[in-house]
Amino acid sequence: MSKKIVYSDLKLINYHTAKIVETMGWVMAIPLVTALLFEEWNTAIDFGIGMAVSFAFGFALEILCRDHDEEMDWLHGMFIAAYAWLILTVIDAIPGYLSGHYASFLDAVFDVMSGFTTTGLVLIQRMYDLSIGMNMWRALLTFIGGQGMIVLSLSFLIGMRGGYMMYMGEGKSEKLLPSVTKTARAIWDISMIYLGVGTLALFIAGLAIGLKPVSALLNGLWIFMSAWSTGGFAPHSQNILYYHSMLYMLITMVIFIIGSFNFALHYAVMNKNRKEIYKNIETQSFFITVLITFTIVAIGLVRNNVYPNAVILFTKGFYQLISAHTTTGFMNIYPSQFGSWGTLAMVGITIAMLIGGSTSSTAGGIKGMRIGIIAKSFVFETKKLFMSPKTVKIQKFHNQEDIDLNNEIVKNAMVITMMYILSFVVGLIITLIYKYPIEKAAFEVASALGNVGLTSGITVPSMPDVLKVLYIILMWVGRLEFMAVIAFVAYPFIGAKRR
Amino acid sequence: MKHFVLFTFIMLFASITFALPTISDMINNPDIYNGKFLTVQGQAVGSVMKRGNYAWVNMTDGSQTLGFWMPYSLAKEIKYTASYDFKGDLLTVEGTFVAMSLEHDGDMEFDVSKIVKIIPGGKISHEINSGRVIFLIVIASLAFVLWILKRKFFTSKS
Numbered sequence: 001m002s003k004k005i006v007y008s009d010l011k012l013i014n015y016h017t018a019k020i021v022e023t024m025g026w027v028m029a030i031p032l033v034t035a036l037l038f039e040e041w042n043t044a045i046d047f048g049i050g051m052a053v054s055f056a057f058g059f060a061l062e063i064l065c066r067d068h069d070e071e072m073d074w075l076h077g078m079f080i081a082a083y084a085w086l087i088l089t090v091i092d093a094i095p096g097y098l099s100g101h102y103a104s105f106l107d108a109v110f111d112v113m114s115g116f117t118t119t120g121l122v123l124i125q126r127m128y129d130l131s132i133g134m135n136m137w138r139a140l141l142t143f144i145g146g147q148g149m150i151v152l153s154l155s156f157l158i159g160m161r162g163g164y165m166m167y168m169g170e171g172k173s174e175k176l177l178p179s180v181t182k183t184a185r186a187i188w189d190i191s192m193i194y195l196g197v198g199t200l201a202l203f204i205a206g207l208a209i210g211l212k213p214v215s216a217l218l219n220g221l222w223i224f225m226s227a228w229s230t231g232g233f234a235p236h237s238q239n240i241l242y243y244h245s246m247l248y249m250l251i252t253m254v255i256f257i258i259g260s261f262n263f264a265l266h267y268a269v270m271n272k273n274r275k276e277i278y279k280n281i282e283t284q285s286f287f288i289t290v291l292i293t294f295t296i297v298a299i300g301l302v303r304n305n306v307y308p309n310a311v312i313l314f315t316k317g318f319y320q321l322i323s324a325h326t327t328t329g330f331m332n333i334y335p336s337q338f339g340s341w342g343t344l345a346m347v348g349i350t351i352a353m354l355i356g357g358s359t360s361s362t363a364g365g366i367k368g369m370r371i372g373i374i375a376k377s378f379v380f381e382t383k384k385l386f387m388s389p390k391t392v393k394i395q396k397f398h399n400q401e402d403i404d405l406n407n408e409i410v411k412n413a414m415v416i417t418m419m420y421i422l423s424f425v426v427g428l429i430i431t432l433i434y435k436y437p438i439e440k441a442a443f444e445v446a447s448a449l450g451n452v453g454l455t456s457g458i459t460v461p462s463m464p465d466v467l468k469v470l471y472i473i474l475m476w477v478g479r480l481e482f483m484a485v486i487a488f489v490a491y492p493f494i495g496a497k498r499r
Numbered sequence: 500m501k502h503f504v505l506f507t508f509i510m511l512f513a514s515i516t517f518a519l520p521t522i523s524d525m526i527n528n529p530d531i532y533n534g535k536f537l538t539v540q541g542q543a544v545g546s547v548m549k550r551g552n553y554a555w556v557n558m559t560d561g562s563q564t565l566g567f568w569m570p571y572s573l574a575k576e577i578k579y580t581a582s583y584d585f586k587g588d589l590l591t592v593e594g595t596f597v598a599m600s601l602e603h604d605g606d607m608e609f610d611v612s613k614i615v616k617i618i619p620g621g622k623i624s625h626e627i628n629s630g631r632v633i634f635l636i637v638i639a640s641l642a643f644v645l646w647i648l649k650r651k652f653f654t655s656k657s
Contacts, residue, residue, distance in 0.1 A: 040583060041625065042627060052639040053642075063648060098631070128559055129623075209550070210548030211546050212546060238564050242557055243548075308599065311604075316605050332606075
């Protein structure tokens with residue numbers, strides 16, 4: 001009996017996964033058309049193959065699972081989110097691998113997971129002769145990954161039931177509108193408005209710094225998609241250093257700070273509720289933790305005499321700190337230059353990477369909400385020690401509305417935070433086995449787990465395959481915030497028992 | 500045997516003394532090369548970005564890429580920069596490596612005073628991979644057949 005139940009569950013899971021794979025197959029039409037426009041025939045063929053494999057796989061799964069159950073529960077939704085991300089990562093690595101810019105298929109898979117999770121660590125080689133179609137695809141990976149592939153599928157597909165469970169599984173929790181489909185569309189609407197404004201700003205800046213119009217437009221579009229998604233992919237191996245421009249750097253910083261905020265906050269601001277910006281627990285938490293971590297970084301840099309004046313210290317130190325805190329991963333220094341930063345500054349950046357951006361945003365990390373809740377709870381519990389036992393006081397926090405800070409909320413925040421720390425420790429131990437210095441290893445693991453993308457130089461094509469697989473898992477776990485991955489791992493054991 | 504050891508030693512000494520540092524050497528060891536007048540070789544990549552009478556040209560040694568700051572009159576000599584369609588000009592330049600430029604917000608850069616030599620790049624012809632075309636036709640046909648089957652015979656009840 002239980003076997004039959006598990007089989008029908010698998011049909012339901014695979015049916016919805018098929019739909020998501022097909023959606024991403026359609027997305028490949030964008031780089032395909034781009035490649036055709038720029039007469040990059042081989043790139044177009046590579047994306048044609050990627051699309052055909054996506055559709056063949058999706059249609060075959062749909063046929064096999066056509067008589068699936070209708071009822072979806074939380075476990076299904078969570079499982080689908082984790083499972084679909086893995087399947088997509090493998091299938092969507094095909095065009096990249098065929099491009100010849102990767103040493104192995106594993107490297108191509110690594111970059112796709114890095115893109116989807118908006119991490120930004122890369123193993124791609126010879127970026128200077130990468131086709132325009134392939135650059136478009138890399139930008140799309142990070143842009144779509146930031147909003148979520150399930151959010152995309154929910155926005156455009158009719159008939160995906162149990163959407164809210166899958167949506168939650170993808171690490172999003174805010175329901176902006178009563179229906180999850182409308183919420184998914186609202187997320188896309190918000191992103192598309194910023195896409196227009198941000199690309200225009202970067203296009204103008206691109207012209208001002210000497211790029212030709214087509215190049216300025218494409219660079220503006222790709223950098224926007226990456227910055228908004230707090231992704232960190234850039235079309236050049238030098239990342240933001242390529243542009244040699246303070247203006248370009250500042251615009252990207254504004255975009256990725258905004259991108260790291262909760263979609264619900266954007267929605268509130270767009271609906272003229274501007275007070276939410278400074279009342280929201282996540283923006284408050286963000287500014288406090290930025291202040292603390294930047295102080296640590298600045299002290300470290302001054303102590304090591306890394307930069308000759310305050311302007312350069314701010315330009316390099318603050319940009320890297322904000323890039324780390326928002327989990328973007330744009331770099332305006334070379335990875336080898338972190339070597340001169342010293343342990344204290346590296347610790348400051350590592351803490352910022354672990355804290356990360358806001359919940360229900362494109363950012364990774366433990367998230368400002370959880371840090372804010374834990375901090376408020378700690379302060380409240382300390383205050384209670386000095387209160388009369390008869391005093392009844394309720395602590396609240398603000399996220400769209402005033403919410404009572406109850407034990408359940410604090411417990412949930414603590415559980416996820418502990419899981420982050422545990423994953424970080426496990427990742428660090430495995431990295432240390434390969435004899436990397438501890439500050440570099442901690443930096444790289446925090447970067448992968450927090451979906452940041454800054455590198456201390458460990459992530460290179462010649463790194464051990466075990467570490468490539470480890471970082472793929474860390475990026476995946478960090479992006480989906482554990483619950484979906486736990487459901488994925490635990491399903492074979494609890495899937496049959498729960499009924 | 501003695502002659503072989505002596506020859507090896509002389510060659511090693513010569514390569515260390517006279518070899519051009521690579522772009523990666525400079526990026527990885529900024530303290531060693533900072534402020535030194537050097538001759539460096541690299542392929543021009545991306546766009547030549549004009550800034551007043553000067554220009555930024557990014558150059559790669561195949562492994563890492565660095566910004567080269569040069570008078571625009573020199574940058575104009577570059578015909579091709581590396582991209583999907585073009586092999587970039589291979590430049591040999593003289594100038595000073597700056598580990599942290601005060602003029603350019605602390606960026607690492609190479610200030611070019613002279614282009615010694617340019618080996619021109621050119622158009623790259625990408626031959627269409629017929630094996631991949633055949634694979635595309637096969638897999639696309641399979642997807643099409645599955646789509647027909649799905650639509651005609653196996654439409655899901657949802």
